[in-house]
Amino acid sequence: xxxxxxxxxxxxxxxxxxxxxxxxxxxxxxxxxxxxxxxxxxxxxxxxxxxxxxxxxxxxxxxxxxxxxxxxxxxxxxxxxxxxxxxxxxxxxxxxxxxxxxxxxxxxxxxxxxxxxxxxxxxxxxxxxxxxxxxxxxxxxxxxxxxxxxxxxxxxxxxxxxxxxxxxxxxxxxxxxxxxxxxxxxxxxxxxxxxxxxxxxxxxxxxxxxxxxxxxxxxxxxxxxxxxxxxxxxxxxxxxxxxxxxxxxxxxxxxxxxxxxxxxxxxxxxxxxxxxxxxxxxxxxxxxxxxxxxxxxxxxxxxxxxxxxxxxxxxxxxxxxxxxxxxxxxxxxxxxxxxxxxxxxxxxxxxxxxx
Amino acid sequence: xxxxxxxxxxxxxxxxxxxxxxxxxxxxxxxxxxxxxxxxxxxxxxxxxxxxxxxxxxxxxxxxxxxxxxxxxxxxxxxxxxxxxxxxxxxxxxxxxxxxxxxxxxxxxxxxxxxxxxxxxxxxxxxxxxxxxxxxxxxxxxxxxxxxxxxxxxxxxxxxxxxxxxxxxxxxxxxxxxxxxxxxxxxxxxxxxxxxxxxxxxxxxxxxxxxxxxxxxxxxxxxxxxxxxxxxxxxxxxxxxxxxxxxxxxxxxxxxxxxxxxxxxxxxxxxxxxxxxxxxxxxxxxxxxxxxxxxxxxxxxxxxxxxxxxxxxxxxxxxxxxxxxxxxxxxxxxxxxxxxxxxxxxxxxxx
Numbered sequence: 291x292x293x294x295x296x297x298x299x300x301x302x303x304x305x306x307x308x309x310x311x312x313x314x315x316x317x318x319x320x321x322x323x324x325x326x327x328x329x330x331x332x333x334x335x336x337x338x339x340x341x342x343x344x345x346x347x348x349x350x351x352x353x354x355x356x357x358x359x360x361x362x363x364x365x366x367x368x369x370x371x372x373x374x375x376x377x378x379x380x381x382x383x384x385x386x387x388x389x390x391x392x393x394x395x396x397x398x399x400x401x402x403x404x405x406x407x408x409x410x411x412x413x414x415x416x417x418x419x420x421x422x423x424x425x426x427x428x429x430x431x432x433x434x435x436x437x438x439x440x441x442x443x444x445x446x447x448x449x450x451x452x453x454x455x456x457x458x459x460x461x462x463x464x465x466x467x468x469x470x471x472x473x474x475x476x477x478x479x480x481x482x483x484x485x486x487x488x489x490x491x492x493x494x495x496x497x498x499x500x501x502x503x504x505x506x507x508x509x510x511x512x513x514x515x516x517x518x519x520x521x522x523x524x525x526x527x528x529x530x531x532x533x534x535x536x537x538x539x540x541x542x543x544x545x546x547x548x549x550x551x552x553x554x555x556x557x558x559x560x561x562x563x564x565x566x567x568x569x570x571x572x573x574x575x576x577x578x579x580x581x582x583x584x585x586x587x588x589x590x591x592x593x594x595x596x597x598x599x600x601x602x603x604x605x606x607x608x609x610x611x612x613x614x615x616x617x618x619x620x621x622x623x624x625x626x627x628x629x630x631x632x633x634x635x636x637x638x639x640x641x642x643x644x645x
Numbered sequence: 646x647x648x649x650x651x652x653x654x655x656x657x658x659x660x661x662x663x664x665x666x667x668x669x670x671x672x673x674x675x676x677x678x679x680x681x682x683x684x685x686x687x688x689x690x691x692x693x694x695x696x697x698x699x700x701x702x703x704x705x706x707x708x709x710x711x712x713x714x715x716x717x718x719x720x721x722x723x724x725x726x727x728x729x730x731x732x733x734x735x736x737x738x739x740x741x742x743x744x745x746x747x748x749x750x751x752x753x754x755x756x757x758x759x760x761x762x763x764x765x766x767x768x769x770x771x772x773x774x775x776x777x778x779x780x781x782x783x784x785x786x787x788x789x790x791x792x793x794x795x796x797x798x799x800x801x802x803x804x805x806x807x808x809x810x811x812x813x814x815x816x817x818x819x820x821x822x823x824x825x826x827x828x829x830x831x832x833x834x835x836x837x838x839x840x841x842x843x844x845x846x847x848x849x850x851x852x853x854x855x856x857x858x859x860x861x862x863x864x865x866x867x868x869x870x871x872x873x874x875x876x877x878x879x880x881x882x883x884x885x886x887x888x889x890x891x892x893x894x895x896x897x898x899x900x901x902x903x904x905x906x907x908x909x910x911x912x913x914x915x916x917x918x919x920x921x922x923x924x925x926x927x928x929x930x931x932x933x934x935x936x937x938x939x940x941x942x943x944x945x946x947x948x949x950x951x952x953x954x955x956x957x958x959x960x961x962x963x964x965x966x967x968x969x970x971x972x973x974x975x976x977x978x979x980x981x982x983x984x985x986x987x988x989x990x991x992x993x994x995x996x
Contacts, residue, residue, distance in 0.1 A: 317670075343767075346767065346905075346906055346907060347765060347767045347768060347769065348765050348768055350765075350767075350768045350769035350770065351769050352767050352768065352769040352772060378670075378672065378674070380670075380674075384670075425967070427906065428963045428967075429961065429963055429964055430905070430906075431906050431908060431909075432760060432762075432906075432908045432909065432910055433910070433958065433959055433960070433961050433963075434711065434756065434758050434910055434912075434950060434952045434954070434958060434959025434960065435954075435958030435959055435961075440904060440905060440906065440909055440910065441902045441903065441904055441905060441909075442766070442767055442772070442902075442903045442904060442905040443902070444905075445905035445906075446905070466676055466677070467674045467676055468674055468675040468676070468677070469672045469673070469674045470672070470673075471672075493846055493850045493851075496850070496851065497781065497850070500777035500778050500781065501777070504777075506846050506850065506851055507844065507845075507846040511844050511846075515958070516956060516957050516958075517957050517958050517961065517964065520698075520702070520957070520964055520968075521964070524964070524967060524968060524971070527691065527695070527971070528971060531688075531691075531971075531975060531978070534679075534684065535688075535978050535982060537679055538679050538681075538684045538982055539982060539985060541678070541679050542681070542982075542985055542986050542989050543985065543989060
């Protein structure tokens with residue numbers, strides 16, 4: 291009991307380890323990596339425009355974006371969709387994860403988040419911030435307009451709105467497992483952006499505390515100007531189109547897309563649930579339970595080398611549990627009797643980034 | 646833990662984890678795939694739409710007329726004498742005259758802007774040097790300007806300055822008068838409307854005068870003094886129109902709305918046109934400028950811009966061209982993606 295209470299994971303049966311690793315462990319790795327990549331991207335995309343603005347203010351640390359926008363960006367405006375992605379994302383179903391344990395190698399090889407992916411998200415975020423800033427700058431720098439849209443507060447709100455819309459569209463492209471919560475989160479983020487902007491920029495708030503709410507009616511004046519709306523449209527599309535093209539080209543150029551699509555069609559049919567269900571019949575001699583591996587080397591090397599994990603059905607679980615005929619570690623280079631679609635799928639899955 | 650083949654009681658209900666869709670991760674979900682059938686038509690349509698939009702914007706911008714007149718006064722230009730005079734302190738007023746001619750009619754509405762360059766209104770110390778409470782007419786702040794206004798908070802003798810701060814102190818004070826020069830006869834002045842040029846919230850909420858005392862605005866400002874660089878106190882900014890006097894003077898409001906970038910334009914006035922849709926008919930004009938504002942000290946420049954306006958504002962060639970270029974880039978990308986898709990589809994079908 292004490293071991294259970296101070297452990298991270300406690301398994302009641304050894305067979306649960308398979309699901310823990312191949313289903314939940316793999317999903318967890320995928321979710322964390324996608325979450326991190328997107329989080330870095332949206333931080334760079336939203337905030338680096340202030341660095342470019344510094345070049346135009348004589349480096350006097352004038353912030354480009356409004357104080358309330360900066361405060362609420364990571365709290366309300368962009369956090370819920372990425373949280374949903376970090377909680378619910380799945381690339382393949384539980385059943386497929388169990389059938390294709392080769393997919394687990396992606397985590398062992400650091401494929402989904404490494405220095406290269408961090409650099410890619412940094413470059414993508416910088417590109418987005420550069421485009422948002424410079425499109426607005428060139429459109430408004432010394433142009434006459436109806437409502438003086440070249441002023442500081444309008445400029446700030448236009449760039450802020452471009453950034454929010456761009457990162458929201460990017461998360462829409464990134465989420466591959468759409469639940470009700472994902473849709474609600476995106477909708478809620480946009481609604482909160484509108485509401486919070488409205489309330490922090492209302493003139494009642496300004497009259498109450500002019501130094502706290504410094505942008506009275508900035509959005510209302512800036513975002514009702516046709517030129518401003520065109521600038522926002524241009525920024526968002528210039529930011530998103532390269533990302534969309536890259537994703538499409540990746541998904542096309544990785545071989546055997548058709549089988550992946552077939553797999554996904556299979557996925558849409560009923561898939562097995564991830565239930566904590568014991569597959570070991572109690573009245574058989576398989577019924578050893580609650581393993582502890584402390585004194586012997588145990589069977590972990592079977593998993594890490596992928597030796598005996600060509601599971602196809604319940605009889606194979608006996609192999610996993612270490613009973614019955616199994617391919618010993620020395621025989622791992624024999625041709626595994628896996629279905630061909632599984633290894634194809636594994637190959638497509640392992641070229642995950644940047645698709 | 647010992648083998649428990651003997652105790653075969655099923656686990657009790659409260660030890661079982663929740664068996665809901667949320668906790669067991671079997672939420673119904675939609676898993677879209679980027680397929681060629683959605684992406685390629687999207688790119689083609691987007692490219693076509695942007696090309697159309699770009700062409701529309703380009704032609705719309707091309708019909709807008711704009712005239713820029715630089716009057717900084719460098720070299721031998723007409724305002725050079727005034728420019729040199731402005732470099733000295735306590736100089737007398739100097740006027741200079743620019744003559745220009747319009748080759749075509751400028752249709753209504755026509756607006757007059759002034760442009761400053763190398764002028765960092767977005768400098769941090771400059772932009773926080775203001776007191777918004779004083780400007781919104783709060784009585785207690787009128788004679789107690791905020792600390793951020795320093796060194797323009799109180800004058801040398803300790804009298805509070807209204808309006809305080811660097812932004813107010815550096816108010817642009819050149820004035821322009823536009824005259825039409827007919828081929829024969831005297832020049833006739835074109836009326837410029839200096840009202841209705843700022844945001845509604847600015848004029849009605851953000852900037853309010855303190856309550857007049859005995860009907861007089863000057864009395865309301867008793868106990869304060871004008872900023873050091875101003876020639877007139879704030880309650881004499883427009884003696885002809887009391888709704889444009891004091892803090893709610895629109896030229897003052899427009900100046901206080903700081904610009905984002907070092908080169909900026911601010912709206913000075915609209916041309917009041919009496920005869921229908923022609924704002925400024927073609928012909929010769931002369932602009933008389935009262936040159937007060939010194940910009941040569943920081944290598945700045947001053948320009949007057951006469952511009953017509955359309956639904957999208959003034960002349961903006963950047964947007965039209967950028968939409969056009971981007972639309973063409975979209976279509977080219979779509980063609981490349983189509984070729985790649987067909988090539989790999991062919992390859993994977995051959996598998």
